[in-house]
Amino acid sequence: MATKSSAKKKPRYLELADELREAVLRGDYSDPGDFPTESVLCKKYDVSRFTVREALRKLTAEGLITRKRGSGTVVQPATARAGALHQPLSNVGEILQYAHDTTISFEPGKPGAIPHDVAEQIDTKAKGDWFTFRGKRTKLGRKRPIAVTEAWVHPELADAVAQIDINAKTLFGQIETLGQVSVTRVTQDIQAIKGTKKILADLGLEKGDPVLRILRCYFDETDRMFEISASYHPGERFAYSMHIEVD
Amino acid sequence: MATKSSAKKKPRYLELADELREAVLRGDYSDPGDFPTESVLCKKYDVSRFTVREALRKLTAEGLITRKRGSGTVVQPATARAGALHQPLSNVGEILQYAHDTTISFEPGKPGAIPHDVAEQIDTKAKGDWFTFRGKRTKLGRKRPIAVTEAWVHPELADAVAQIDINAKTLFGQIETLGQVSVTRVTQDIQAIKGTKKILADLGLEKGDPVLRILRCYFDETDRMFEISASYHPGERFAYSMHIEVD
DNA sequence: CAGTGGTCTAGACCACCGG
DNA sequence: CGGTGGTCTAGACCACTGC
Numbered sequence: 001m002a003t004k005s006s007a008k009k010k011p012r013y014l015e016l017a018d019e020l021r022e023a024v025l026r027g028d029y030s031d032p033g034d035f036p037t038e039s040v041l042c043k044k045y046d047v048s049r050f051t052v053r054e055a056l057r058k059l060t061a062e063g064l065i066t067r068k069r070g071s072g073t074v075v076q077p078a079t080a081r082a083g084a085l086h087q088p089l090s091n092v093g094e095i096l097q098y099a100h101d102t103t104i105s106f107e108p109g110k111p112g113a114i115p116h117d118v119a120e121q122i123d124t125k126a127k128g129d130w131f132t133f134r135g136k137r138t139k140l141g142r143k144r145p146i147a148v149t150e151a152w153v154h155p156e157l158a159d160a161v162a163q164i165d166i167n168a169k170t171l172f173g174q175i176e177t178l179g180q181v182s183v184t185r186v187t188q189d190i191q192a193i194k195g196t197k198k199i200l201a202d203l204g205l206e207k208g209d210p211v212l213r214i215l216r217c218y219f220d221e222t223d224r225m226f227e228i229s230a231s232y233h234p235g236e237r238f239a240y241s242m243h244i245e246v247d
Numbered sequence: 248m249a250t251k252s253s254a255k256k257k258p259r260y261l262e263l264a265d266e267l268r269e270a271v272l273r274g275d276y277s278d279p280g281d282f283p284t285e286s287v288l289c290k291k292y293d294v295s296r297f298t299v300r301e302a303l304r305k306l307t308a309e310g311l312i313t314r315k316r317g318s319g320t321v322v323q324p325a326t327a328r329a330g331a332l333h334q335p336l337s338n339v340g341e342i343l344q345y346a347h348d349t350t351i352s353f354e355p356g357k358p359g360a361i362p363h364d365v366a367e368q369i370d371t372k373a374k375g376d377w378f379t380f381r382g383k384r385t386k387l388g389r390k391r392p393i394a395v396t397e398a399w400v401h402p403e404l405a406d407a408v409a410q411i412d413i414n415a416k417t418l419f420g421q422i423e424t425l426g427q428v429s430v431t432r433v434t435q436d437i438q439a440i441k442g443t444k445k446i447l448a449d450l451g452l453e454k455g456d457p458v459l460r461i462l463r464c465y466f467d468e469t470d471r472m473f474e475i476s477a478s479y480h481p482g483e484r485f486a487y488s489m490h491i492e493v494d
Numbered sequence: 495c496a497g498t499g500g501t502c503t504a505g506a507c508c509a510c511c512g513g
Numbered sequence: 514c515g516g517t518g519g520t521c522t523a524g525a526c527c528a529c530t531g532c
Contacts, residue, residue, distance in 0.1 A: 011520060037498065048522045053499085063434070066470060069499040070530030121486065192439035192459035192482030210457035210482065212439035235439030235457070239368065242435045258501060284517065295503045300518085316518040317511030 013054035016045055020055060024064055024075050035065065035073045063242075104149070106135035106166050114152055118230055121189055121215055126225065128155040133171060136202060137231075144204040146238055151229040157181075172218050172227050181220040189215040190240060195232060203234045210235035260301035263292055267302060271311055271322050282312065282320045351396065353382035353413050361399055365477055368436055369464055373472065375402040380418060383449060384478075391451040393485055398476040404428075419465050419474050428467040436462040437487060442479060450481045457482035 020041075029035040036044065041052045056073065059065045067073045109132035113119075119126060130152035137147040151171050153161055160178035164171070172183060195203065195211035203211070211232050218227040233240075257265075267288075276282040283291065288299045303320065306312045314320045356379035360366075366373060377399035384394040398418050400408055407426030411418070423429055442450065442458035450458070458479050465474040480487075 013520075039498085048524095050521060050523095054520085056499095063432075066432075067499065068470075068530080069528065070497080072498060072530090188488060190437055190459070190487040191485070192457040192480070194455075194457055194482075208441075208455045210439035210441055212437070212459075233439070235441075238438070240437040242437075260501075286517085295505095297502060297504095301501085303518095314518065315511080316509065317516080319511090319517060 012047060013051045014058070016041075016047065016051060016055040017058040019045075020059060021062070021064060024059070029075050032074050033072070035075055037072060104135045104137040106133040106149075106151070106164075106171065108133055108161075108164075108166070111155070114228065118215065118228065121191075126152075126228065130155055130228075131157070131161045144234070144237070145202065147231045147233050148199055148202045149229055149231045151227060154224070154226040157226060171229070175218075175227055181224075181226055183218050184221050186219070187217045191215070192235065199232045203232065205234055212238060212240065214240065259294060260298045261305070263288075263294065263298060263302040264305040266292075268306060268309075268311060271306070276322050279321050280319070282322055284319060351382045351384040353380040353396075353398070353411075353418065355380055355408075355411075355413070358402070361475065365462065365475065368438075368462055369434075369472075369475065373399075373475065377402055377475075378404070378408045391481070391484070392449065394478045394480050395446055395449045396476055396478045398474060401471070401473040404473060418476070422465075422474060426473070428471075428473055430465050431468050431470075432466045434464045434466075436460075438462070439482065446479045450479065452481055459485060459487065461487065 023029065024035075038049055038052050038056070041047075041056075042049050045052070056065065056067065060067060063076060065073050065075050111129040111131050113128070114126045114130060131154075133149075133151040133153070135149050135151075136145040137149060138145045153171070153175060157175060160175055163178050164174055175181065191213050192210050193213050195205065195209065197207075199211060200207060200209065205211070212235055214231045214233070216227075216229045216231075217225050218229075220226050270276065271282075285296055285299050285303070288294075288303075289296050292299070303312065303314065307314060310323060312320050312322050358376040358378050360375070361373045361377060378401075380396075380398040380400070382396050382398075383392040384396060385392045400418070400422060404422060404426045407422055410425050411421055419430060438460050439457050440460050442452065442456065444454075446458060447454065447456065452458070459482055461478045461480070463474075463476045463478075464472050465476075467473050
């Protein structure tokens with residue numbers, strides 16, 4: 001009960017990926033040639049090569065490391081991630097991870113319909129009174145927020161909404177556990193817009209400053225859209241960055 | 248010698264993926280429950296389960312099939328793949344999928360250094376005089392362009408640049424064939440910015456209108472960044488949309 | 495050349511799903 | 514319950530890199 005509640009057992013390769021990711025972000029392997037070879041990792045963590053490779057495959061997909069037959073594994077230069085606020089993201093897990101050293105606090109609002117400017121962007125019959133939330137996300141040690149987020153949760157999930165912890169890292173993570181649904185796919189729409197007064201104020205921006213809006217729709221296994229979120233980011237201080245492997 | 252020249256030997260799992268992909272697209276497994284299980288595939292193709300799983304992993308990443316423990320593998324309905332706008336961004340070809348019914352014409356410019364606002368965003372020692380191109384992308388039947396694109400090609404690729412067809416769909420596709428390099432990864436940075444006068448004019452926008460900038464870096468197999476491109480899209484009329492499958 | 499990561503085999507146990 | 518896909522082991526051979 002200390003940290004995690006019902007902590008399901010993670011596969012070994014994901015644990016290993018977490019450990020290695022932390023080490024990389026900590027700067028342990030900052031010099032080229034520092035990153036351990038597969039065989040070293042096998043011995044050090046006492047796992048098979050398969051497990052090591054699955055973990056490294058994950059880090060590769062995240063863009064943290066690069067691998068080359070014959071030469072070895074190298075971590076990607078930190079500068080690529082340090083510049084502005086870069087958020088690598090290739091799967092939903094990493095949307096979560098993006099909440100790494102940031103904090104957010106949501107406030108529930110009055111249930112209502114999805115606003116027009118959002119509804120028109122997602123072709124949908126999102127009828128009914130959805131539960132609303134609003135929050136500001138800040139990065140540790142930074143003054144101005146990196147995002148304002150509005151979220152809407154499906155009317156049928158009232159039970160889950162009632163138990164939501166306002167200070168958790170992400171809403172949909174909680175919805176998953178509390179509402180007994182699980183995300184199977186997410187759609188994202190990214191657009192540059194003029195912020196409303198309220199959003200500009202919350203982000204600490206001037207009138208006319210551009211805002212990046214990321215609109216996400218979360219679908220469960222029955223393909224029901226159970227959460228919609230809109231995040232507004234300051235254009236100058238925030239870049240959404242992603243990484244695509246070609247195989 | 249017929250189609251491909253030096254056809255290197257493909258790994259078995261990629262060949263298998265090709266065979267299965269063809270079968271799926273041919274409609275062989277259109278009924279749910281038709282797709283063979285792993286063990287069946289192992290026997291049929293006389294390969295180990297590892298090989299089968301690698302092949303299926305590829306098809307999963309392409310969004311062709313879905314797998315669930317306990318139940319099996321099913322092919323995704325064609326509708327999930329046909330939606331022009333929501334395509335999983337799992338490979339480079341699909342990044343430029345939005346180039347589908349659009350046309351672009353590039354104009355070469357004077358070789359020069361990478362501009363500051365671009366260089367600072369990508370961690371790089373992109374020194375030297377890169378070849379520059381600039382083009383407007385328009386959608387058929389539309390008046391105003393949906394993008395202005397600037398691109399820089401690595402100084403060493405002079406030979407390829409000399410042969411570039413100014414009216415092709417994408418630059419990097421040509422660079423690949425002409426320059427004998429192949430894309431292995433791409434990074435993308437998406438940001439909301441204020442457009443410069445020139446860009447606003449080209450896009451048909453007013454002063455103060457927000458612009459979406461997509462900055463891409465293309466890397467070859469030696470991890471050399473051989474092309475950089477910056478696309479500027481009108482904030483109000485353009486949304487970058489993507490689809491993420493959860494694993 | 496020795497060592498790297500890429501491919502591949504033949505097993506194994508497990509969590510989950512359906513009947 | 515039997516069969517599915519998910520995880521994992523302990524081997525093997527290979528293509529490629531760097532020295």
